[in-house]
Amino acid sequence: MFVSDGLSVNEQGHLTIGGVDTVELAKKYGTPLYVMDEMSIRSALREYKKSIDDNYENGGMVAFASKACAFKAMYEIVKEEGCGADVVSGGELYTAIQAGFPAERLYFHGNFKTEAELALALDYGVGRIVVDNWEEMETLSAMAAARNVTADIYLRITPGVDAHTHSFVMTGQNDSKFGFTLETGDALAAAKRAAAMPGLALKGMHCHIGSQIFDEAPFAHTAELMIGFMAKVREEMGITLTELNMGGGFGSRYVESDAVMPYGEYMWRIAGALKAVAASLSFPVPYIVIEPGRSIVGNAGITLYTVGSVKHIPGIRTFVIVDGGMTDNPRYALYQSPYTAVIANRANAPADQTVTIAGRCCESGDLIQEHTKLQSCGRGDILAVMTTGAYNYSMSSNYNRIPRPAIVMVKDGVDRVVVKAETYADVMRNDV
Ligand SMILES: *Cc1c(COP(=O)(O)O)cnc(C)c1O
Numbered sequence: 001m002f003v004s005d006g007l008s009v010n011e012q013g014h015l016t017i018g019g020v021d022t023v024e025l026a027k028k029y030g031t032p033l034y035v036m037d038e039m040s041i042r043s044a045l046r047e048y049k050k051s052i053d054d055n056y057e058n059g060g061m062v063a064f065a066s067k068a069c070a071f072k073a074m075y076e077i078v079k080e081e082g083c084g085a086d087v088v089s090g091g092e093l094y095t096a097i098q099a100g101f102p103a104e105r106l107y108f109h110g111n112f113k114t115e116a117e118l119a120l121a122l123d124y125g126v127g128r129i130v131v132d133n134w135e136e137m138e139t140l141s142a143m144a145a146a147r148n149v150t151a152d153i154y155l156r157i158t159p160g161v162d163a164h165t166h167s168f169v170m171t172g173q174n175d176s177k178f179g180f181t182l183e184t185g186d187a188l189a190a191a192k193r194a195a196a197m198p199g200l201a202l203k204g205m206h207c208h209i210g211s212q213i214f215d216e217a218p219f220a221h222t223a224e225l226m227i228g229f230m231a232k233v234r235e236e237m238g239i240t241l242t243e244l245n246m247g248g249g250f251g252s253r254y255v256e257s258d259a260v261m262p263y264g265e266y267m268w269r270i271a272g273a274l275k276a277v278a279a280s281l282s283f284p285v286p287y288i289v290i291e292p293g294r295s296i297v298g299n300a301g302i303t304l305y306t307v308g309s310v311k312h313i314p315g316i317r318t319f320v321i322v323d324g325g326m327t328d329n330p331r332y333a334l335y336q337s338p339y340t341a342v343i344a345n346r347a348n349a350p351a352d353q354t355v356t357i358a359g360r361c362c363e364s365g366d367l368i369q370e371h372t373k374l375q376s377c378g379r380g381d382i383l384a385v386m387t388t389g390a391y392n393y394s395m396s397s398n399y400n401r402i403p404r405p406a407i408v409m410v411k412d413g414v415d416r417v418v419v420k421a422e423t424y425a426d427v428m429r430n431d432v
Pocket residue numbers: 065067068086109208210211212247248249250291292293294295
């Protein structure tokens with residue numbers, strides 16, 4: 001019944017996460033509340049690290065895609081695990097640096113980096129800047145040359161791979177706003193130009209084909225295309241690039257039917273395809289960077305809500321209305337994302353109702369899930385939505401002037417606040 005490993009039920013029939021009673025957490029901190037299981041995050045990072053060590057003789061790096069869930073304590077955990085991080089904005093970069101994250105383990109992405117953001121990246125000494133477009137290449141080259149520094153870069157390549165996922169989270173196909181296209185020759189032209197420009201050192205290539213992908217075939221195919229491209233760069237330019245960043249995108253388990261392969265096996269399969277192509281082209285296996293986001297934090301998180309009302313509309317549907325919604329989790333409104341929910345204070349009761357879970361915002365589309373199974377419930381019950389660790393807090397808003405919830409981290413039966421709940425004063429703080 002639970003889609004995540006850290007979840008269980010105690011003698012009182014209450015849902016627990018990381019050994020902590022969620023009903024007690026709701027009482028202690030109020031709702032809505034994000035709760036994250038620290039061991040689940042750490043073990044995912046460790047599994048990925050091991051998969052790199054096991055499969056790639058020239059090593060590599062697990063860089064947490066921080067857009068999935070960025071706050072100071074998160075960067076501290078990633079740093080402690082010896083991993084890197086990918087950042088996509090000045091705000092993420094700033095947070096990482098404030099958290100004491102080593103700049104050389106940061107990968108700076110994004111299809112529009114402002115001059116101010118590029119300056120920040122050069123000042124901090126970010127490890128790799130992933131150049132997305134021609135204008136950015138020119139701008140960065142001029143800025144680095146003016147400072148008398150060399151920026152170590154990757155090029156973002158659009159490999160032309162159609163990953164089987166929602167079109168809004170698909171990024172590898174040719175019709176994409178990201179990167180230089182492989183098939184049109186743009187990618188090779190960009191490599192030639194980058195290698196000749198002052199202030200830039202081309203270190204390798206990057207690609208990211210999409211998100212919430214379960215099938216390893218599109219990744220394996222992408223690995224083959226990218227090694228092929230790097231061999232082409234060697235042939236045409238006489239430069240053997242030694243780093244390949246394969247991006248993120250591996251899926252998380254939201255509902256029971258999501259069949260997630262263990263990371264070890266999934267990485268082994270991709271590595272097999274990559275190494276076979278490398279061998280056939282006599283191309284040395286590069287240092288491999290991977291950027292998992294969702295699969296590190298998704299299943300580590302849950303959101304607790306209080307039920308406010310239950311509306312039965314005969315012949316139509318039953319709404320269970322909670323004290324949060326699209327402000328803390330916009331994913332159903334954006335992509336009709338599937339979720340599993342449970343009444344946390346009666347977690348062992350049969351889920352024998354079919355309901356729609358709705359939020360409190362002034363939008364009919366403010367739904368968490370439709371036509372989902374749930375225990376019977378009423379005002380005051382605690383509802384837990386699972387797999388909310390990724391792209392919930394990081395996508396939250398203050399719509400309707402609703403303050404953002406706190407994030408509580410649990411570990412070994414102990415809970416601590418890692419992000420405080422916003423107050424009404426916080427919501428007003430920039431009003432002049
Ligand atoms: C979003 C993104 C990721 C992470 O994707 P997940 O699906 O969360 O693993 C990694 N790299 C880049 C460049 C991204 O844009």
